[in-house]
Amino acid sequence: MSGLFFEDALLPQGWAKNVRLLIEAGRFAFIESGAAPQPGDERHRIGLPGICNLHSHAFQRGMAGLAEVRSASTDSFWSWRELMYRFVGRISPDDIEAVAAQAYVEMLEKGFTRVGEFHYIHHDISGAAYDNIAELAERIAASAQATGIGLTLLPVFYAHAGFGGRDPSPAQRRFVNSIDGFARLLEASRRAVAAVPGAVVGVAPHSLRAVSADELAAVLALAGDAPIHIHVAEQVLEVEECLAFHGQRPLQWLLDHAPVDRRWCLVHATHASADELARTAASGAVVGLCPITEANLGDGIFDAPRLLGAGGRYGIGSDSNVQIGLADELRLLEYGQRLAQRTRNVMAHGQASTGRALFDAALQGGAQALGLASAGLQEAAPADLISLDAGHIALAGRGGDAILDGWIFAGQQTPVDCVWAAGRKLVSGGRHHDRDAVARRFKNTLERLLAA
Ligand SMILES: [Zn+2]
Structure with missing residues (x-):
């Protein structure tokens, strides 16, 4: 089974190295830190809960x-x-x-x-x-x-x-x-x-x-x-x-x-x-x-x-x-x-x-x-997570909590790279997969509404 692999991820107990996550039916089925990436795993640097x-x-x-x-x-x-x-x-x-x-x-x-x-x-x-x-x-x-x-x-x-x-x-x-x-x-x-x-x-x-x-x-x-x-x-x-x-x-x-x-x-x-x-x-x-x-x-x-x-x-x-x-x-x-x-x-x-x-x-x-029984990168919680672009200027040289301080206080453009909700990958490279079509429909709607 292929999974997601993060070099640094924020787990409920704190930052962990080399974290491998498996997702089943929209939830985290298995999370291991200090793990080795397996063939077929999608690899990222920094992982955070959504x-x-x-x-x-x-x-x-x-x-x-x-x-x-x-x-x-x-x-x-x-x-x-x-x-x-x-x-x-x-x-x-x-x-x-x-x-x-x-x-x-x-x-x-x-x-x-x-x-x-x-x-x-x-x-x-x-x-x-x-x-x-x-x-x-x-x-x-x-x-x-x-x-x-x-x-x-x-x-x-x-x-x-x-x-x-x-x-x-x-x-x-x-x-x-x-x-x-x-x-x-x-x-x-x-x-x-x-x-x-x-x-x-x-x-x-x-x-x-x-x-x-x-x-x-x-x-x-x-x-x-x-x-x-x-x-x-x-x-x-x-x-x-x-x-x-x-x-x-x-x-x-x-x-x-x-x-x-x-x-x-x-x-x-x-x-x-x-x-x-x-x-x-x-x-x-x-x-x-x-x-x-x-x-x-x-x-x-x-x-x-x-x-x-x-x-x-x-x-x-x-x-x-x-x-x-x-x-x-x-x-x-x-x-x-x-x-x-x-x-x-x-x-x-x-x-x-x-x-x-x-x-x-x-x-x-x-x-x-919002009525969730659990949240964060832990087994049985909804597979909602974010990866950050470790190459973003606001994250240069940062590790641990300094990553969050860099993102929140110094990130001029968002360093959010990929986003998964209920295990579905929806955003890659900072762009939602359907961004253009959704934006086109929104613009047409607003042009009509505001012309009235
Ligand atoms: Zn309100």
């Missing part, structure tokens, strides 16, 4: 860069959201499939091997359900299957325009379901991903703004052991409105009223108190940080030292997909903390290498948030 992108709205890749124009009023998350709603108002199932495929190709080329798709456009442009209620879930599944990225689909329950059960606005008509409608959509979504190898389906109550307390309980009753993702405390206005309505901050309310545990991914949690972060850490939930989007939207800076000090977990998401890059997310996470704390190597938190600490956290937190 990383989960725990929070994506793939369709937003199509509006990346369109909201960078100053408007008359104060620009904020909320004015960005108006532009997003206009984009949502015209995007068709074919468009969503084309845009998602482009986003997924870019994720794979940057080292993300699975995506958590927080999927909230469900209905047609008029707000009516499609004949097939999972039409758009099927389009997401088709994009994942065609590009080969692993998929954790998170169908979103969305019902209100704000706290207190405010009626949704016309711009939100494509998102809205009743609880019964959502239960049917969830069932249909499970069928929609059946052909995607290793796919997981979770649930995503959108936010405490969009979901009432009773609805949250009803959605959670449908989750079982599956991942539960929610946007929380991203915006100061959201915190203020939650305080006004519930008399509590969003994370505080959630921790008091919902069974938050290791199934949960709390996306953003930007505006969280020390007490909320200590309780989040104790719950075992993962905080889903999306540094590029949070910077782009002007959300604020997450209090990472508090979470790390309490032993909490986090993972990384590309959220609005305004720019897609694993190393870029990790670098900006660290740099935001340096700017806020006026010190260096904040995320290392007791470890020697900041790059290694960021990479390990993203690996473990991402896998937990």
Whole structure:
């Protein structure tokens, strides 16, 4: 049986030399270090586990860069959201499939091997359900299957325009379901991903703004052991409105009223108190940080030292997909903390290498948030991995954790060379095998959408 052979690979116990991996049915069947390459093995220098992108709205890749124009009023998350709603108002199932495929190709080329798709456009442009209620879930599944990225689909329950059960606005008509409608959509979504190898389906109550307390309980009753993702405390206005309505901050309310545990991914949690972060850490939930989007939207800076000090977990998401890059997310996470704390190597938190600490956290937190039982280069884990180009200028003379520091902090172009998801080789020489066709379809879609 032919395998993969790496001169240096990052295993759960640390860096190892001369590592040979065998893959069967999308998982690592056998891993040996100090091994000799066998005839027929594919040989590489540096091997790393692939990383989960725990929070994506793939369709937003199509509006990346369109909201960078100053408007008359104060620009904020909320004015960005108006532009997003206009984009949502015209995007068709074919468009969503084309845009998602482009986003997924870019994720794979940057080292993300699975995506958590927080999927909230469900209905047609008029707000009516499609004949097939999972039409758009099927389009997401088709994009994942065609590009080969692993998929954790998170169908979103969305019902209100704000706290207190405010009626949704016309711009939100494509998102809205009743609880019964959502239960049917969830069932249909499970069928929609059946052909995607290793796919997981979770649930995503959108936010405490969009979901009432009773609805949250009803959605959670449908989750079982599956991942539960929610946007929380991203915006100061959201915190203020939650305080006004519930008399509590969003994370505080959630921790008091919902069974938050290791199934949960709390996306953003930007505006969280020390007490909320200590309780989040104790719950075992993962905080889903999306540094590029949070910077782009002007959300604020997450209090990472508090979470790390309490032993909490986090993972990384590309959220609005305004720019897609694993190393870029990790670098900006660290740099935001340096700017806020006026010190260096904040995320290392007791470890020697900041790059290694960021990479390990993203690996473990991402896998937990997306419902994987195990991750990393170990037997029985999904065969998700990356090779780096050892000849890349940022890796010159580097070994061990300095490879990760070089990639994350000094790699101008990505040194990601090959990428495998569930054992399928999808990227070679930094290029996804279907890059050109996917990009052509994406460009045609955008030219038509933006000409309208
Ligand atoms: Zn989001």
